[in-house]
Amino acid sequence: MLLVLFLASAAVIWYAGIKLSDTTDVLSERLRLGSALGGLILLAIATNLPEIAITASAALAGQLGVAVGNILGGIAVQTVVLAVLDAAGVRPRAPLTRLAASLVLVLEGVLVVAVLAVVVMGTQLPGDLSFARLSPAAVVITAFWVIGLVLLDRAGKGLPWREGGDAPGAQPEPRGHSKGKKEKAATDKGVSTRRAALVFTAAAAATLVAGVVIERSGEEFFGRQGLSGILFGATVLAAATALPEISTGLTSTRLGDYQLAMSDIFGGNAFLPVLFLLATVISGRPVLPTAHHTDIYLTALGIVLTVVYITGLVFRPRRQYLRLGPDSIAVVVLYAVGIAGLTTIGG
Template sequence: MPLSDAAGYPVWANALIFLAAAAVVWISGGRLTRHLDAIAAKTGMEQVFVGMLLLGGITSLPEVANTVTASSIGNPALAVNNLLGSAAINVLLLAVVDGFVGRAAVTSIVARPSTMMMAALCMIVLILIAAIITVGDVMIPGIGVGVGSLAVGAAAIFSFWLAAGHDRRSPWSVDEDGDGRPDAEEAEGQVEPDLTLAGLWWRVALDGALIFAAGYALSQTGDAIATQAGLTSAIVGFALIGAATSLPELVTIVAALKLGRPEMAFGQVLGTNFVNLALLPLGDAVFRGPPLMETLGSFETVSALLGATLIGVFMVGLLEHRDRTIWKMGVDSAVVILIFAAGSAVLAMI
């Protein structure tokens, strides 16, 4: 029963596989966050670094599977809109979880300058994508990859590297009460202190493998359900597949905020976006035809700008650094939700 033939299965079968894969992602994602938090405690790694590099990289595995699959079958709109949809939805999830988990506005308890650096750089990469789609792309002879997609991939990787080391280079000093971690009584039982570092890494590898397999199942069955429902590739990629492949991010955001690790949550969201956007050259290389970004249009332009706008709202909140709440969430989180709703309505009309 190969998932590549999911479009030929009954809708109820695809729905059951989708729900089972979502359950695997939920359980594995929660464990992954706790294990990585334990590794950070044992090694002294910063929460932002753990969130951006480790959580961000591992939770991007479903997007890797979907980008390669969609591009190889000649559906670049599905591949790119999955990446852009995930970029916007990941930020939306951070806002939603802020209302359910946080006792204060999540941006009021984030202090590391690297978080703001990540936000600024992620906005730049998304705006670059919108600009290249508007201007057009050309193929690099002999490589089979467009100049534009290669530039986006290079910009995402460079931004990832620049943000990762920003705290060490920054002249800013962090003045905060405590370290944002729960007290010893609250943290008890959240991690397994008896596990060795090697044991924790093995568990991280297992969780990552489960998330990759479940993410692939989510993307394949989600695409099949959408096809059976008669939806377009752009909407499917942005909304359904983007939401499905963002399930690992939802689980890890919830777990990170419950552990009192807001830096890890932000690092995970923005790090995942960097990794996802760096996949564009891979999709371009697999796609047989003109430059991948040359096949895109106004839908993808608006998608990219929507993601940049949502990140920009949170960046304002990070700079303001005030605990202003509405509807049990930060004002900036509420604005993010409203803008996402408006942006989705615009996309539905394109």
């Protein structure tokens, strides 16, 4: 029964995640939020509702190991999602980073690295350093994310570089054009803004409930199979909550919006550490100082995988091997080695 609940919740997260993404795009286009700061914040929250639900549930239950492992393990898993998109979603056949290459994406990757660096710093602070249920690290991480969004919003309006920061020979249509296509398709089907908002709300509620159920049922089931809470949160749970990113990313790449597909992943990864603020407020104590060696290890793994893709965006590899660009192959290998190493770490 626990496994059935876990799989059913994963299916709900998959389906509701698709609806969330589609209605978010429709609403952001109709409310003129698509390229604005509000649109970036709405998208980050909407695409990470499973992680929000899991973090809140784990913090309420005092299971901070699952919450921290899901946040930091989720970053590594969602980065690997880019390899899935590279293998299955790119047409014509070329590495994803070659077609998506843009200085704005490089900046988004740098924001992920910067936020994760603050996470590592936060793990070294005293556990009793807090004020009004807030910890300095969680506040600084949130501030970094907001400042990063402001800078990215400015960068998205144009950079003082040739072709506005886009590489020559990249995707022919501008970034985000798939959102306009989704909005047009919704209009052609007679989907009103009110209906889109209702679907968004229903999908958000379903995702939140499914997120709690998948965390509770999954931890109990896989715990009985001998999988620790940290390893479960970093692998199985993180992979399950990354299902919507796979589906929506494939939709973007098949519509030729490669930059948006990568941006959604980087944007989600930059947002996930902000959930430490939520966990701190709910649990009533700083979360990061309780991090284990495995959590710091996962943070470093997320940084390494992100840097590999940043490098790919700069060098823009031409060839694919086994339907993957060399950067994606490196990410898959490094992730496999990293998870193997994770099993050897204690505490």
